[in-house]
Amino acid sequence: MAERERSATPPYGGVFVARSQVMDADDLRRAVTRIAHEIVERNHGLDHVVLVGLQTGGGPLARRLGEALHRVEGTEVPVALLDVALYRDDIGLRPVMPEAVTNIPFDLTAKVVVLCDDVLFTGRTIRAAMDALNAYGRPRAVQLAVMVDRGHRELPIRPDYVGKNLPTRRDETVNVTDDGVELGEMVKKGTLR
Amino acid sequence: MKHLLSVEDLGADGIEEVMRLTDSFVEVSGRAIPKVPTLRGRTVVSLFYEESTRTRLSFETAAKRLSADTMNFSIATSSVKKGESLRDTVQTIDAMGVDAIIVRHASAGVPWQVASWVDASVINAGDGWHEHPTQALLDCYTIRERVSSLAGLRIAIVGDVKHSRVARSDVLAFTALGADVTLVAPPTLLPPSLAGWPVEVSHDVDDVLPKADVVYLLRMQRERQTEALLPSLREYTARFGLTRERARLLADDALVMHPGPMNRGVEIAAEVADLPRSVITRQVANGVAVRMAVLFLLLGAGRR
Numbered sequence: 001m002a003e004r005e006r007s008a009t010p011p012y013g014g015v016f017v018a019r020s021q022v023m024d025a026d027d028l029r030r031a032v033t034r035i036a037h038e039i040v041e042r043n044h045g046l047d048h049v050v051l052v053g054l055q056t057g058g059g060p061l062a063r064r065l066g067e068a069l070h071r072v073e074g075t076e077v078p079v080a081l082l083d084v085a086l087y088r089d090d091i092g093l094r095p096v097m098p099e100a101v102t103n104i105p106f107d108l109t110a111k112v113v114v115l116c117d118d119v120l121f122t123g124r125t126i127r128a129a130m131d132a133l134n135a136y137g138r139p140r141a142v143q144l145a146v147m148v149d150r151g152h153r154e155l156p157i158r159p160d161y162v163g164k165n166l167p168t169r170r171d172e173t174v175n176v177t178d179d180g181v182e183l184g185e186m187v188k189k190g191t192l193r
Numbered sequence: 194m195k196h197l198l199s200v201e202d203l204g205a206d207g208i209e210e211v212m213r214l215t216d217s218f219v220e221v222s223g224r225a226i227p228k229v230p231t232l233r234g235r236t237v238v239s240l241f242y243e244e245s246t247r248t249r250l251s252f253e254t255a256a257k258r259l260s261a262d263t264m265n266f267s268i269a270t271s272s273v274k275k276g277e278s279l280r281d282t283v284q285t286i287d288a289m290g291v292d293a294i295i296v297r298h299a300s301a302g303v304p305w306q307v308a309s310w311v312d313a314s315v316i317n318a319g320d321g322w323h324e325h326p327t328q329a330l331l332d333c334y335t336i337r338e339r340v341s342s343l344a345g346l347r348i349a350i351v352g353d354v355k356h357s358r359v360a361r362s363d364v365l366a367f368t369a370l371g372a373d374v375t376l377v378a379p380p381t382l383l384p385p386s387l388a389g390w391p392v393e394v395s396h397d398v399d400d401v402l403p404k405a406d407v408v409y410l411l412r413m414q415r416e417r418q419t420e421a422l423l424p425s426l427r428e429y430t431a432r433f434g435l436t437r438e439r440a441r442l443l444a445d446d447a448l449v450m451h452p453g454p455m456n457r458g459v460e461i462a463a464e465v466a467d468l469p470r471s472v473i474t475r476q477v478a479n480g481v482a483v484r485m486a487v488l489f490l491l492l493g494a495g496r497r
Contacts, residue, residue: 083217086229086259091493098217135224 016175018184022166025179028147031163032061035145036068038161039114046075048140049112054129055083055100057118060178061147065116080104082115084128102132109137114161118176120146123157148174148181196308196315197487200326200365208333208366214486215334215479221258222482232261235292235492240266240283240307241318242273242298247453247477248318248327252295255484261492264291279303280310287311292492296320314491322356322417328452329362331483333370335476336407339448344371349401351377351433352411352460355384356418359452360411364392377401379433381422398433402442409450410435410460426459433460440465448472 023031043049046069053062059081066079085098115129130142147163152170168174168183175182194202203211221229237256239249249265256263266286268274273282279298286294293314296304301323308315319325336343348367354360354376367374368391375393376383387394395401402408413429423429430436435449440462443449449461449471457463466473 086217086221086231086489091231095494097494098214101216102220131230135226135229 014186014188016173016182016184017187018175018182019172020183021180022148022174022183023164023181028163028178028180031147032064032068033072035161035163036065036072039065039069039143039145040073042143042160043112046073046077048110049114050078050080050106050108051114051116052080052082052104052108052129052133054115054117054125055081055098055102057176058116059100061118061145061176062116065114065145078106080106082129082132084125084132087128087132089124089128104136107137108133108139110140111137113139113142114145115142116145118147119174120144120149120157120159120162121152121174123153123155126157127155147176150174194490196304197326197491198304198308198315198317199324200329200362200369202326203330205369208330208369211330211483211486211490212334212337214489215330215482218255218258218482218485218489219479221485222478228258228260230260231489231493232256232259235259235261236264236290237261237293237295237488237492238264238266238286238291238313239295239318240286240297241295242268242279242303243319245297245318247480248297248325251477251480252316252318252327252484252488254481255488256293258481259485259488259493261292261488279306283307283310287313293488316487316491319358321358322361323358324362324365325358325452326362326366327480327484327487328359329366330487331476331480332359332363332409332450332452333366334479334483335450335472336448338475338479339472340406342371343367346372346406347375347404348372348407348409349375349377349395349398349405350409350411351398351401351435353382353414353418354378354411355382355422356414357411363409364390368392375401375405377433379423379429399439399442402439403444405443405447407448407450408435408443412452412454413456413459430459434462435460435465436462437464440468443470446470450476453477 051062051066053059062079066077069077081103083098083102085096088096143160145161146159149159149162149165150168173186221227241249253263291313295316295318296307297318298320301321303320304315304317317326350360364374375395377395377398451473
């Protein structure tokens with residue numbers, strides 16, 4: 001899930017203020033290409049590999065990885081989208097809303113699912129995603145690709161493919177777009193000067 | 194939002210939010226195993242003082258697909274038969290620690306009264322002739338499924354408007370989303386006053402049908418009609434029923450809707466109800482997803 005959107009959509013409020021640029025568009029492109037090669041290497045090709053982007057921040061990464069894999073191996077890898085809101089463990093504790101509709105138009109049984117997200121933080125979104133995947137079949141394996149691993153894990157989850165390891169404070173926010181990665185924080189509306 | 198008592202609780206923005214959420218629950222309903230763990234550990238009670246097939250089953254299915262526990266209350270087998278009052282009944286249920294109470298009652302205003310007595314969220318599933326908000330939401334969703342927006346759409350609501358809570362909630366919802374609504378009925382089946390209703394009124398269905406994008410037929414509520422409002426049902430069908438001949442007056446892409454249960458042969462001809470332009474079974478299918486969205490919004494989305 002897009003960290004910036006999660007913090008900025010109506011239930012949460014606030015605006016993102018960037019403090020520093022961590023990656024630019026070229027860095028992103030190179031990271032995507034490297035991860036694509038790692039996926040091919042790790043799985044000895046792309047047989048049964050499918051990409052599942054987490055709504056909504058993981059969607060662009062899944063799409064770009066799909067394009068990169070096509071360039072590397074000449075194979076079309078299916079790309080699906082998953083919204084994990086209905087599987088979160090903090091429903092009722094804080095505002096939770098589905099971000100966009102899940103679209104997994106094929107059975108995941110016996111597939112190698114590469115979950116894609118923009119930022120890995122507490123790991124709770126990934127836990128919810130692994131729970132949600134069960135509804136679409138029994139994958140042979142589930143792997144995790146993220147553009148930024150910002151630490152602060154609350155669950156025993158680690159990524160298989162990482163664009164960049166980025167040490168952060170808990171109260172910072174990482175914003176991933178097609179133009180790059182920025183580190184900053186959410187500022188409540190009205191407190192901006 | 195804590196309760197859903199009237200369409201007015203939502204407003205246009207709230208209706209749009211329910212529509213957006215419903216897309217997610219339509220996806221859930223289309224899966225091989227249509228169930229998510231979202232409302233695990235929550236309890237939803239149906240408190241129906243009036244008979245119902247689709248609304249009660251629809252809410253129950255919605256709650257179960259969200260993994261909530263459901264309890265069913267039917268007056269026939271309850272202490273209401275021993276004379277227990279509505280208030281005592283409701284507070285007994287609330288004391289068991291339920292999260293939502295879905296109320297249907299023959300008297301207008303009962304859901305408001307219940308909401309003032311309990312901690313649980315209250316959903317109005319029909320109060321007398323007054324309101325039936327989840328029906329209006331599923332009607333909006335069903336129309337949006339075929340036509341992208343209700344803005345500027347011409348919707349004719351035909352039939353027993355006077356006794357229809359569906360008509361009241363639909364008028365509120367359709368007009369909130371920008372549709373132009375025309376009520377079509379004999380004068381005896383219209384409310385005594387329509388002051389403040391943002392609608393047009395007609396007594397000539399043949400004049401309205403060719404211009405309508407949606408024809409919404411209401412059930413002839415014979416059980417609520419205490420006086421002679423119609424000379425005969427046959428005369429009503431002849432003048433207002435959507436017969437096969439009248440259906441030909443409709444534009445090619447006009448939709449036919451009905452909240453059910455249908456009196457086939459009275460307000461709608463049997464074969465018209467089964468035409469491709471009829472979205473009556475879509476209304477029922479979407480009803481489950483819309484009610485999942487409402488339950489999620491009240492019990493899962495968190496207070497705002």
